[in-house]
Structure formats: C-alpha cells, structure tokens
C-alpha cells in the first residue's frame with residue numbers, strides 16, 4: 200500500500216472511531232415509574248448517550264409526583280446538570296390512568312429517596328423538546344418511555360421538528376397482544392390520540408413494545424449479581440427490583456419485564472434487538488381494541504372495488520412503513536449491559 204493510501208485509511212479509521220464515540224444527544228420523556236428509573240439510570244451511565252433533558256409526562260403516576268421522582272433520581276445520580284421539566288398534566292382526550300398497582304404508591308416501589316438537590320426547570324416539557332431539537336438539529340434522539348402526550352403536543356405545536364429529530368425510540372405498543380388488556384399496551388392505552396399523532400407525524404418511529412419487554416426479563420439472579428456491588432444507584436435498583444419482581448412473580452412471570460430500559464438500550468445499541476419496518480396505526484375507537492398498535496406485517500392492504508351489489512378485491516395498495524418494530528431482543532446481552540452499567544455505580 201502506498202504511503203498516501205495508508206494515511207487516508209488511518210484518517211478514515213480515526214474519523215469512524217471518533218464518530219462511534221460521539222455520544223448521541225437524547226431527551227428522555229418519562230413517567231417515573233420503576234422501570235423508568237431503571238431506564239434513566241441506564242442512560243445516565245452509558246457513554247453512548249448524552250442525556251440533555253428529562254421531560255415528565257403523567258402515566259404511572261400523576262405529573263407532579265413524576266416530576267418529583269425524576270428530580271430525586273437525577274439527584275441520586277449526581278446529575279443536577281440535566282434539564283428536568285414537567286409537561287402535560289393529563290392525556291389529550293381522556294382521563295389519566297395511573298399505575299401505583301405496579302409501581303407502588305410513590306411510583307418508586309415505596310422507596311423513599313432523600314429530598315431532591317436538583318431543581319425543576321420552569322419550561323413546559325413540550326416547548327423544551329421543541330427548543331432543544333432546534334438547538335441541535337439532526338442530533339437529538341427522543342426516547343419517550345411513557346404515554347406520548349408531551350411528544351404529541353410538541354409535534355402538533357411545531358411540526359418542523361419532525362425532520363430535525365435524529366431518531367425517536369419509544370417504549371410502547373405491541374404487535375402480539377397487550378399488557379393492560381387483550382389488545383393494548385399501557386403507554387399507548389393511556390393516550391391513544393397522542394400516540395396516533397406521533398406515529399403519523401412523518402418520521403420513522405422505532406417501537407420497542409411490551410411484547411418484547413416481556414421476553415426480556417430481569418430475574419432474581421440478576422438482582423443478586425447487582426446486589427454484590429455496593430453503591431447508591433445499584434442499591435436503589437436492587438430495592439426497586441425487589442418490589443417489581445414480587446409483583447411480576449405474583450402475576451406468573453419468572454422475572455420483571457424490562458420495558459423502558461430496553462428502549463434506552465435500543466438507542467444505545469440497536470444491534471441488541473431485531474427491528475422490522477412496518478406500517479403501524481393506532482386504534483382510537485375499537486370496542487375492545489382502543490390503544491392497540493395495529494401493525495401491517497405484509498406491507499400492503501387489499502383494495503376493494505364495488506361490483507354490482509358486492510365488493511371484489513381489485514389489487515393491493517402498498518403501505519409505507521412508518522415504524523421500525525422491535526420483534527425480538529438479545530435478552531442476555533441486554534441484561535449484561537444493564538447490570539454492568541448500574542453495578543458501576
């Protein structure tokens with residue numbers, strides 16, 4: 200190889216390494232939440248991400264409690280440099296459904312963290328999202344892990360952010376049955392109109408659904424592994440996991456579904472999951488299916504044409520993909536990542 204070619208390949212290698220090491224700017228929109236706490240701590244301990252802000256949405260708990268929880272989690276992680284802002288206080292078109300049943304009265308498994316050192320930013324979450332996307336065009340990865348109310352409000356107020364967002368990785372939906380009823384997953388069920396706005400916004404949504412989260416289980420073995428290392432964050436996660444594992448075991452699971460952290464992990468390293476492009480619609484009306492994410496696995500709809508007193512199939516209408524749907528995870532590799540990142544703290 201000529202010296203110039205060697206130099207060129209060395210520069211290329213250096214460039215690609217630098218690019219690979221440049222952390223992705225992320226905004227986590229969250230309803231903390233036990234698995235939200237896991238997701239936030241995973242993100243804050245991952246050099247692949249530069250978390251710019253936490254925006255809070257009501258879901259697992261009411262907005263006020265959620266904001267307090269976000270401030271306490273950031274304080275625990277010594278990350279008062281983060282912008283932490285409240286947002287919407289209720290879903291767009293229905294009453295809020297909170298989930299203390301799964302997350303404990305305070306949303307954090309009843310674990311009482313000290314009063315937060317971090318302070319809330321006065322800006323409104325959706326406005327902050329708009330502001331940061333314009334400040335860092337094509338750099339922000341949105342990671343909504345709660346109902347999609349804040350994201351829908353941001354997109355509705357300023358649709359110009361859509362092409363400026365680098366990526367949007369949501370925890371929500373399912374293509375094989377729900378976790379609140381036969382059809383719907385909790386985040387989508389809690390604000391189906393917002394979810395419909397987000398899926399139809401014109402970007403490619405990466406959808407990490409509850410069906411895959413339920414096949415990505417944190418077990419007592421992982422908890423014991425984490426407990427072997429002492430630190431404020433790992434001890435907090437071990438306590439939360441204890442509550443979450445008991446609740447999961449009572450409902451017949453052999454471990455706790457890693458819903459929100461798997462979405463963060465997908466933003467960190469998409470090779471941890473299998474993604475398939477599909478067209479996804481959100482059911483907002485169905486008698487039994489409100490809040491279902493209806494995924495078209497074939498890539499087309501049949502087109503019917505009226506022939507006399509009946510319709511006939513006339514051909515196929517291609518359906519443009521609007522989502523990369525997560526269909527599987529490498530659970531072992533994910534759990535190894537999660538445990539090791541939290542154990543470091």
Ligand SMILES: [Ca+2]
Nearest residue numbers: 232235344345
């Ligand atoms: Ca959540």
